[in-house]
Amino acid sequence: MVRLHTDKAMVRLAAGLDEERNLDPAVAERALEALHRFRPVLTDLPADHVRVVGTNTLRAAANADGFLEQAESTLGVPIEIISGIEEARLIFSGVLAAGDGPPRPRCVIDIGGGSTELVRGEEKPTKLESLYMGCVSFSRRFFPEGEIRDKKTNHFERARRAARAELQGLQHMAADVDVVGASGTVKSVARVLNGGDLGTIERDAIDRLAEQVASARRVADLDLPGLEEERRPVFAAGLAVLHAIFCELDIRTMSVSPYAIREGIVHDLAGRLHGGDRRADTVAALMESSQIDAAQARRVGDTAVALLSSLREDAPREKTQRLRWAADLHEIGLALSHSNFRKLGAYMVENADLAGFSRSEQEHLAHLIQNQRGRIKSPREHYGFHPDPSLLLSLRLACIAHRDHTDRDIGDWQLSARKSGFRLSIPQVWLDRHPAIEDLLYQEAEHWRDQPQALRLQTD
Template identity: 30%
Template sequence: MVNTTPVPSRASAPYPYLEQDPNLQRDRILAAIDVGTNSIHMVVVKIKASLPAFTIIDREKETVRLGDFADNGDLSEDAMERGIEALKRCRSLAESLKAEDIVAVATSAVREANNGQAFLERVQQEVGLSINLIAGTEEARRIYLGVLSGMEFHGQPHAVIDIGGGSTELLLGTGGPHRFLSSTKVGAVRLTARFVSTDPISDEEFTYLTAYVRGRMEPAVEDLKRHLQPEETLQLVGTSGTIECVAALIAQDRLGFVPEPLNGFQFTLEELETWTNKLRKLDLEERLDLPEMSARRAEIILAGAVILQETMTMLGTESLTICERALREGVVVDWMLSRGLIEDRMQFQRSVRERSVRAAADKYHVPQAPRERVADFVLSLFDATQGHLHDWGNAERELLWAAAILHNAGHYISHSSHHKHSYYLIRNGELLGYTEAEIEVIANVARYHRKSLPKKKHDNYRNLSDKHDRNLVNELSAMLRVAVALDRRGIGAIASVQYDFDSDEQVLHLHIQPAFAHDDCASELWNLADKKLWFEELYEVQLVAHLDR
């Protein structure tokens, strides 16, 4: 008989579990890939765990223009082929450098394409790479990590802008926890395809492009400003190929050469405005003749410059500092954090998942005591049956915890069908620290904490990426149903549970201790009799409850 409730060392602080590696301090080689709308970038780094820090030992970049969508909103076949070939080269390079892991993330283009998931499956089959799809705000968070790995903010507020092919990330921080994250569907490839048909651009198209950018970026800019204190002075940092290209043009014009590296180079809004006006008057051939200008960049540079100019103007910043570290390096930092290799200046990021989930629960007014009880109950059940009825590990345990904390979020919308509302709120709540696939699992587990069982005809269930995730949702939701039943009245009627698994008879005994001496917990036991059926069917075990007084 094992007492599993409460579980203070794990249930109260489920995030994260540091890798128990006896060689934790050894040097390591890691490859990080950013599958963007315009380009696929990879950095290969050597991690000096004893510092901890990393140095970039090689880079790979190819402009594949995934954002050249077909008319039906799909990634085009040509774009997917270019992407797959580029990823094959990335993997080959990473392996030649003896990378122990390759971490890849996909952003705007793959997020939005109708066949984005199909593309990721093709990459898995043809390249052997698993790519994590991340939301815009998660992209912004990792950009922040990447910038912090290369710059000191000295406790002063810095805005960071990253202009991609399909979206622009704008965020605010001082070097500690971020204050603000945003992602807006305004990117250099997207805007060029939509608004630029003349070469050089006509005055009419330029005016419309500028007005559109201002209208789309203004909400994010104003929201960022609200996170500043009146006495604070904002500094601006720029990342991404578009901004570096603009910086190179300005540097060549001002200095007569382009610094190598560009990291730390500064230019003013006035210099940017001068170059934006130059670019709008040049046709493609003339832009191609500019220094540091590739053919693909020449096609989209004007739209990128307009995004930067309008954002700087609205922010009221007169200068910008280049940081060459961004999303790819942020992926590296996130990997290091998840393995316990960083414990000092960015220690706060280790708990980003837990803080994000709790913030969402507070936002949707999920009562704290009941949600914590259900989380404790379900983690206890998970721990007691691990190795007996299932072999899921810490990663799956974290997802179960998040689903337990948020399973009743749907009450924020309506009591009726609140489990379905919980799915919607979790799926669209932009939880930080998770991939899109992980968020889908959390949302589905919460969705099935009551009422109907998972069915292939349900749209949300079909959204799960593969059979592994569907099996995971089935099993975790079955556990969550049991835990929800144990707190049926939401008053903490059950003080503790002891589990006793009889492997010969395939019976899991629940020895329940009431919190109140004269309470027979009839409501909880009645609800458990119904909610346990899915658990019993999946695990082929009988669950028997005993009320111990």
């Protein structure tokens, strides 16, 4: 990996969430100003070479839609909101990309603004955790006035105890493996302890630093060599979380990686562009673990993609991939129930931790799986989630064509899109050979009658 350009802005978006989880307009504006500065870097890049990811704050914000609309307009590319577990996976991938020797078991720890990720693995993650604690959220919670201690309370100690409570039961994450820290909080502590360098963090050294910070009166009073001024407001909270991790997980030494989630995102994107899409591996693993009929998934997928091509010759690769994956997983709910397999399958796909997928991608897949047959349920649309009726129709027709799990040639079908809706033309002689499918197709036309784009079935 060769880094050609780097820029960053410390926005502290998590500081803008109020008690109702609404994002403060002033903080949102600060973030948008940073994005304006980044926009020129993206101007000449192909759209599929750009990936923008939103993490904990945008997962939590109740009013994120308005901000996302402005942010995407500013950048000119979509923003993917990812889960905490996906964030952890990308962090681990970024740390591995640093190439610090042969693969070995390790625990990677990253303290962000609103969440803390812990990942254990070797060449790939085997255990992933995302905890709702970070340097910004803990600053707001325990140091809102900038006081570290007053006459009654040691706020640093309260923050450290709260962090230790969050870590209960996770001692196994760092047992008998190398421990690696990543991102801002870990780097800032390392620099303070190592004269400005990213050296290792030793247990004795961080113990002494924690005592020193806990004895200060205010955040503004901290006089620590190597502490960057922009990091000062959240340093005490970040240190409290990191020291709690050392204590609760009994860590003696932590090395520091120069790479983290940004490099993980780049590494993941490179895989998508060059035949190593993590999402495809995730779908394949799901199919195997759920004992999905691979032959049926293939025949439905082939037919659905062919139908989509007749509707949209220039269908984007992402659309075709999504349709294929929906076909691969359309029967996943059968592992739990035959009568409610669509609803349960959609729930599984939308709520599972699917490596490589963003939240909106999982919502789209779930929508297709739930509506593969029967009455079409109108989804709760929000920013970033606008279902494509072409994908849904292609999947539904493919499921009809192969309802009996049989290979069937639909070369005589002609599907087209018009201003008034969709039209499916099939020779009557073909329908006469498949009377059950003929009935299902007429039912399908009825299901689309009240949709914005109706389906008209034409025979000749």
